[in-house]
Every structure is written in C-alpha cells, then in structure tokens.
Amino acid sequence: MITLFFELALTFYFTATIISIVELFRSSKTTTKIMLLFVATGFVLHTISIVLRYADAGRMPAVNPHEATSFFSWCTVLLFLILEFRYKIGLLGSFIMPLVFVLMLSSAMLPREIKPLSPELQSYWLSIHTILAFIGNASFAMASGIGVMYLIQEHYVKSKHPSGLFQRLPSLQILDEINYRLITIGFPLLTLAIITGALWAQSAWGSYLKGDFRVVWAIITWLTYAVVLHTRLLAGWRGKRAAILSIIGFLTILIAFFGIKLIRKGLHVFL
Amino acid sequence: MNILIVGLNHKTADVDVREKLAFNGQKLEEGMQRIKTLPDVKEAVILSTCNRVEIYAAVTNAAAAHEAIKNFISEFHGIDRSALETSLYAYEDINAVRHVFRVASSLDSMIVGEPQILGQIKDAFDFSLQKKTTGILLNKLMKKTISVAKRIRTETKIAENAVSISFAAVELAKKIFTDLSTKSFMLLGAGDMAELAARHLMSNGVKDVLVANRTYESGEKLAKEFNGRAVRFEDFMHEMVNTDIVICSTGASKYVLMKEQMQKVMKERRHKPVFIIDISVPRNIDPEINNIDNVYLYDVDDLHGIVDTNKLERQKEAEKAEGIIAEEIETFQKWLASLDSVPTIVALREKADAVKKEEIEKLLNKLPALGEKERDAIEYMASAIVNKLIHPPTTALKEDSEDRDILIAAIRKLYGLNEKEE
Incomplete structure (x- = not known):
C-alpha cells in the first residue's frame, strides 16, 4: 500500500515535471492549471504514503535515506503549493518541479525497508527535530529556485535584450522579496533544528x-545563511548578490545531504 | 445581395482628408439616416476612427451601390468627388470579408497589434444595431468579425510586446518593480519624449513625481501638470536616493551623472533597485552605471533595439493571424453560399426525399403482405404529400424578392438544413 501511493505520487510528480518543462517553451493558462493539478494530486498521494509509513514504523518516517529524501520532497512541494497559491508566480513550477522529481526518483531507488531505530534515539525529539530541519531546508531549496529565476530575469533586464522568458518571469522585486522571506522562514527553523x-x-x-x-x-550551513541575512540587513545586499548567496547556501545543504554519506558514516543514519 | 466596403485609411489619405470625412457625434447619426435611404443599400455600418472611415454595406447591385455611396460621402461632407477618388478604396464580397477581418484584428492598423480598433468596430456595430440599419448579412459578418479578432488575440502573440519606446520603458519598469504605484519617479530635464514616457508611467500607477529642470520655473510648471513637486537641478543627485525611476533628457553636452556618483547614491539607497532611462542625445548619463548592481540603465538606442525586436516578433505573429483569417473566410464563405437559393432548394428537396424514403421503408417492413399495386399506391401518395408540402417554399425561394436572404435563412433553420458549422 505504502509503495503503491509512493509510486503514484512519483508518477504524478513526473508528469507535472514534464508539463512544467514544456511550459518553458510554450505556455498557456491551461498548461499551468493542469501542471498544478498534477502536483496537487501527487501531493495528496504522497501525504497518504507518508502517513501510512508513519503508522507502520511507529515513528517519524524521516530516518533512512529513502524516507529522508521523500519527506524532504514533500516539504518542498508543500511550500511550492503555498507560494503558488499566495503569489501565482509564473514559471515557478518549471524551476522547482524538476528538483522535486530528481529527489523523489533518488528516494525511489534507495532501499525502502523499515529498520528499527536504536532505543536511545527513540523520543519525541525525533519528530520535532526532523520536521524543523526539513521544512527549514525546503524553504532554502525554494529560495534557491527563486534565486535562479532572479538571475535569469536580471540577466534579461541587464543585458538589454529582454526576450525569451522575460515576459513570463515575474518582476525582479517580487522574486527578491520572496527569496528574502523564504530565508527568514528557513533560518529560524534551521536554528531551532x-x-x-x-x-x-x-x-x-x-x-x-x-x-x-x-x-x-x-553549522556551516547555518553560518552561510547567517551571512546572507546579515549582509542583507546591514549592508543592503539584495537582488543579485542575495540570489547568488541563496543558491550557494542550498548547494551547501545538498552537499551535506548527499555528499557526507559518501565520506563517512555518522550518527545521522540517513546520511 | 453583396457585401461592399467603401472607405479610406491612413495609408490612402492624409489626416486633413480623413478629418473632413469623419463621421463623429451628430454626423454619424445623420449619416446613418441618410445612407439607409440610398437605393441599392440594404444594410449599413459606419466605422469612423482617426485612422479610417469605412462604410460596410449589404447591397443589391454592387456597381450602382458603389457609385451611390461615393456620391453620398462626397455630398454629405461637401467634398468634391474628384478630390476623393484617389483616397477611396472598395472591396466586394470575399475581399470585403477579408478586409474587415484584417481591420478588426489590427493587421491593417498603423501599429499592428494595437487594441483599440476592435472596440471601435464593436461600437460601430452596436450603433447600427440601435439604429436598426443592419440585417442578416451584416449582423452575421460583424459578429464573425469580432469573434475572429478575439481568436487572433488569444491564439497569437500579436499584441504582446511593446512597440513604442515609452511602452517599452513601462514594460521594463514593470519587470523591475512589482507595483509601480508605490514607486517614485523623477523627470530630469524635460522634452516631449520624456513627458510622454512620464505620462505612460503615471497611467500605470506611478504617483510620486519629481521634476528637476535647469530652469526651475519651467520645471515647476511641468511638475504642476503632473501633480508633482519641482526640485532644484543641483539637488537631483540627492533626490535620487529616494527615487526609483529616473527619466533623463537634459540636453547637456556631457554626462551629468558619473559612475562614482551613482555608486555613492546606491550606497545611500541601501542598494534598492533603480531604473534609469536616458533619452537624451548625446547621452547624459555615464553608460558605465549599468554595471552597478541593482542599477538598470537604458538609453534611446537600447529602447529602440527592444522595439525593433518586438516589431519583428509582431510581424511573425501577423503571418499566423493571416492564416487564421484565411481559415475563417472559408467558413464564412460556406455560410454565404448557403444563402444562395439553389443549394437551399436542393437541400430541401433532398431532405424531403430522405424522409419520404425512410417512412415508406418503415411502413412496408411492417406490412410485408402488400402486393405490388398497393406498394405503388403508397409510394405515390407519399410523393404527392411531400411535393405539395415543399412546393410553396420552393417557389418562394425561386422568386427574386428583396427579402430572399431572410427567406433562405429562415427555411434553412426551420427545416434544419444548416450543417453544424457553428
């Protein structure tokens, strides 16, 4: 059952990703609507699979690598849907859904068996810590996606050849604002995590x-985002620099997420 | 009946001629009354805009009506006919349909893709409906025209990108800032183009306006016009700290703003984005400024570059639009042909025969015991009923009466002869 819902969610995300890429080349309101419908349906199925897994394992399903990537994708999609609903940003899906799909696909390829957690780690801290960390990281993921959009749009305006996606990308100001807002959400969550x-x-x-x-x-990640916020608030670093920093920040997270596992095994079982 | 268009536009007549021929206000009403009385004109719509004056008519005799309408225009406006000959064009039937489709979708406009013309056509049509000067032919044509223009607007990008410098500037401003109504704007120096751009910005919501002019007094005058505030020219750099959009056209012979100065301004602005449009020639603002983060500097050539690309883009879209028009002409032609009486008579006959055949078969299947003679009698009776029933409509269709178009349309509808074309 869990597998079925997970695979279905993956399929819906996959279709949404394809549509979101098609959107880059030719878009209409209908394509966007269909894409969102697929994302939303995928999200519901994904939620069910996570809830079922929670019930099965009797703990927060964010422990092994399969669970962790899946839950991380779930948080990202949740934020994407909230942002889409709140701001209706053109083309956001094209920049976020491919990331979600790659994460889900890697999750799908990782071993899925539910292993018991060592007794000393079993506590309510597991849920609190992981939810904070994952939502925090998902906001950084969104911020970097928005950052990429900012850099593309800024390139169009700066180079004086507004063409291609210029018309359909939102304004620099709104991209910068959302980027900032996401980091101000992610940073306290990361701190608390x-x-x-x-x-x-x-x-x-x-x-x-x-x-x-x-x-x-x-802690390195935390420091990176501390720098992003600090330079913004004190030196007024916004726009391009903030966008680049938010992308660097997220790359740091990705290295932590996937890279470290290859280097050494630690207490964070999923890494 | 034929469709006839007689008119002139910006390509065939200068503005002083167009002015004289315009049907505006009272003249439109009078013109409508008069044109209805012309002998060969059965239906009419008058379109009068600053770039064109056109009369759409459904006529019984195209050549005679053409003459009559020309005479009417010349008499009504009191202009010698010989003075009009070179300006007036005329289109008949299919060419007329193509012309009105192209006009409504702005392919015939001075600026391809401009949005006003469709509204003007709708208004002209509404007015004719009010005055009851249209009938079956023009009603159909005008409705179709409006739907074709809408289709082109949604299916092509003909109206998407700005094709004038000031609109291009506004479009850029909207991609830098989210909400222009919260932004402040400074006019540095004055000039027609700068004022025009300023007006466009204001109609897009910019409220807070500053004017910095070399001569303070004329700056003050301009500021009053924009409901803004005049500042001393020497203070403009200081004011830039709180200004998000600057349009510069001072007529100075050297740069009035250098990179180092702008860097200082940006620091004080805490790097809030600023959009500077330098429309002065020679340029008044150091182009290097564009390399500062969050500063976006455009000069006249940059804007021209954008406009040129957009125009090319529209040209491509216009080709798509012509394709759509060709398609739509075909469906309209089918409808026109259906107005012709011969195919209608044939269709009516075929329909009646089909009903007859079907019913006879049904009956004979139920009564297999009937002999040859009885069968013949039944068939004979069925034919007689059918023929008697379709005889009067057939004769009516064959008569060359004035309201034949209406009859044809009515018969097609009453007997369900229309293909489901729309």
Missing part, C-alpha cells in the same frame, strides 16, 4: 555535542 538536535543528543547520550560530521556541516 540545531538546538533541538543538541537537546536530543543530550537526552540520548548525555552530551550536547556528541555530533558527527553532519553537525559540523549544519
């Missing part, structure tokens, strides 16, 4: 800093 992670470590092992390599990376 790090704190709850430390508290969790304390309750499990009696030490706040019995961290692994990933904890170090989390």
Whole structure:
C-alpha cells in the first residue's frame, strides 16, 4: 500500500515535471492549471504514503535515506503549493518541479525497508527535530529556485535584450522579496533544528555535542545563511548578490545531504 | 445581395482628408439616416476612427451601390468627388470579408497589434444595431468579425510586446518593480519624449513625481501638470536616493551623472533597485552605471533595439493571424453560399426525399403482405404529400424578392438544413 501511493505520487510528480518543462517553451493558462493539478494530486498521494509509513514504523518516517529524501520532497512541494497559491508566480513550477522529481526518483531507488531505530534515539525529539530541519531546508531549496529565476530575469533586464522568458518571469522585486522571506522562514527553523538536535543528543547520550560530521556541516550551513541575512540587513545586499548567496547556501545543504554519506558514516543514519 | 466596403485609411489619405470625412457625434447619426435611404443599400455600418472611415454595406447591385455611396460621402461632407477618388478604396464580397477581418484584428492598423480598433468596430456595430440599419448579412459578418479578432488575440502573440519606446520603458519598469504605484519617479530635464514616457508611467500607477529642470520655473510648471513637486537641478543627485525611476533628457553636452556618483547614491539607497532611462542625445548619463548592481540603465538606442525586436516578433505573429483569417473566410464563405437559393432548394428537396424514403421503408417492413399495386399506391401518395408540402417554399425561394436572404435563412433553420458549422 505504502509503495503503491509512493509510486503514484512519483508518477504524478513526473508528469507535472514534464508539463512544467514544456511550459518553458510554450505556455498557456491551461498548461499551468493542469501542471498544478498534477502536483496537487501527487501531493495528496504522497501525504497518504507518508502517513501510512508513519503508522507502520511507529515513528517519524524521516530516518533512512529513502524516507529522508521523500519527506524532504514533500516539504518542498508543500511550500511550492503555498507560494503558488499566495503569489501565482509564473514559471515557478518549471524551476522547482524538476528538483522535486530528481529527489523523489533518488528516494525511489534507495532501499525502502523499515529498520528499527536504536532505543536511545527513540523520543519525541525525533519528530520535532526532523520536521524543523526539513521544512527549514525546503524553504532554502525554494529560495534557491527563486534565486535562479532572479538571475535569469536580471540577466534579461541587464543585458538589454529582454526576450525569451522575460515576459513570463515575474518582476525582479517580487522574486527578491520572496527569496528574502523564504530565508527568514528557513533560518529560524534551521536554528531551532540545531538546538533541538543538541537537546536530543543530550537526552540520548548525555552530551550536547556528541555530533558527527553532519553537525559540523549544519553549522556551516547555518553560518552561510547567517551571512546572507546579515549582509542583507546591514549592508543592503539584495537582488543579485542575495540570489547568488541563496543558491550557494542550498548547494551547501545538498552537499551535506548527499555528499557526507559518501565520506563517512555518522550518527545521522540517513546520511 | 453583396457585401461592399467603401472607405479610406491612413495609408490612402492624409489626416486633413480623413478629418473632413469623419463621421463623429451628430454626423454619424445623420449619416446613418441618410445612407439607409440610398437605393441599392440594404444594410449599413459606419466605422469612423482617426485612422479610417469605412462604410460596410449589404447591397443589391454592387456597381450602382458603389457609385451611390461615393456620391453620398462626397455630398454629405461637401467634398468634391474628384478630390476623393484617389483616397477611396472598395472591396466586394470575399475581399470585403477579408478586409474587415484584417481591420478588426489590427493587421491593417498603423501599429499592428494595437487594441483599440476592435472596440471601435464593436461600437460601430452596436450603433447600427440601435439604429436598426443592419440585417442578416451584416449582423452575421460583424459578429464573425469580432469573434475572429478575439481568436487572433488569444491564439497569437500579436499584441504582446511593446512597440513604442515609452511602452517599452513601462514594460521594463514593470519587470523591475512589482507595483509601480508605490514607486517614485523623477523627470530630469524635460522634452516631449520624456513627458510622454512620464505620462505612460503615471497611467500605470506611478504617483510620486519629481521634476528637476535647469530652469526651475519651467520645471515647476511641468511638475504642476503632473501633480508633482519641482526640485532644484543641483539637488537631483540627492533626490535620487529616494527615487526609483529616473527619466533623463537634459540636453547637456556631457554626462551629468558619473559612475562614482551613482555608486555613492546606491550606497545611500541601501542598494534598492533603480531604473534609469536616458533619452537624451548625446547621452547624459555615464553608460558605465549599468554595471552597478541593482542599477538598470537604458538609453534611446537600447529602447529602440527592444522595439525593433518586438516589431519583428509582431510581424511573425501577423503571418499566423493571416492564416487564421484565411481559415475563417472559408467558413464564412460556406455560410454565404448557403444563402444562395439553389443549394437551399436542393437541400430541401433532398431532405424531403430522405424522409419520404425512410417512412415508406418503415411502413412496408411492417406490412410485408402488400402486393405490388398497393406498394405503388403508397409510394405515390407519399410523393404527392411531400411535393405539395415543399412546393410553396420552393417557389418562394425561386422568386427574386428583396427579402430572399431572410427567406433562405429562415427555411434553412426551420427545416434544419444548416450543417453544424457553428
């Protein structure tokens, strides 16, 4: 059952991704509507699969790599739907859905069996810590997608050859504002995730800093976004620089997410 | 009946001729009354805009009506006919249909893709409906015209990109800022083009206007016109700290704003984006400024470049539009042909025969015991009924009466002879 819903969600996301790419070349209101319909349906199916897995495992399904990537995609789609509903940004789907699909596909290829979690890690901290971390990271993912859109649109305006996607991309100002807003949502969530992670470590092992390599990376990510916010608030770095920084920030997260696993195994089982 | 268009436009007549021939206000009403009384004109619509004056008519004798309408125009406006000959054009039937389709979809306009003409055609048609000067032919034609123009608007990008400098500037402003009504705007120096761009910006919501002119007094005058505020020219750099859009045309012979100065302004603005349009020739603003982050500088050539690309783009879309028109002409032609009596008589006959055949078969299947003689008698009776029933409409169709078009349309509808064309 869980598999069925997961595969269905994947299929819907896949179709939505294809439509979103087609949209880049020829768009109409109907294509956008159909794309959103597929995303929304996929999201509902995806939610069901996550809830079923939660019930099955008896814990937050964000522990092994398969679960983690799937849950991360879920958070990203959730934010995408909220943004789409709130701002109706043209072409946002074309920049976000391919990322969602790649994440879901890698999730699909990872082993799916539910392994029991070591008893010392089983606590409510698991849910709190992972939800905070994942929604935080998903907002950074969105911010980087918006950042890419900003850079493309800025290139059109700056180069004085507004053509191609110029007409359909939103204004620089709104892209910059949303980018900023997403980071102001993601940053406190990431901060709280790090704190709850430390508290969790304390309750499990009696030490706040019995961290692994990933904890170090989390702090690097945190510092990156601290710089993004700091330069913006104090030096007025906005627009292009903010967009580039938000993309760099998200690349840092991706390295933490996928890269570290290849280097060493730590306590974060899913990495 | 034939469709006839007589008229003139910006390509065939200068503005002073067009002015004299315009049907505006009271003249339109009078013109309508008069044109209805012309002998060969059965239906009429008058379209009068600043770029064209055209009379659409359904006529019984095209050549005679053509003469009559020309005379009417010349008499009505009190202009010698010989003075009009070179300006007036005329289209008949299919060419007339093509012409009105092209006019409504702005392919015949001075600026391809301009949106006003469709509204003007709708108004002209509405007025004729009010005055009851249209009938079956023009009603159909005008309705079709409006739907064709709408189709072209949605299916092609003919009206998508700005094709004038000031619109291009507004379009760019909208892609830099989300909401122009929250932005402030400064006019640096004055000039016709700068004022025009300013007006476009204001009609797109910009409210907060500053004018910095070398001579403070004339700046003040202009500021009053825009409901804005005049500032001393020496202070403009200081004012730029709080200005989001600047249009510059000072007529100075060297740069009035250098990169280093702008960098300082940006720092004070906390790098909030600024859009600068330099329409002065020679340029008044150091082009290097465009390399500063969040500063977007466009000069006249840049804007011209955009407009040229957009025009080419529209030209491509216009070709698509011509394709759509060709398609639509075909369906309209089918409808026109259906107005002809011969095919209608044939269709009526075929329909009646089909009904007859079907009913006879049904009956004979139910009564297989009938002999040859009885069968013949039944068939004979059926034919007689059918013939008697379709005889009067057939004769009516054959008569060359004035309201034959209406009869044809009525018969086609009453007997269900129309193909489901729309």
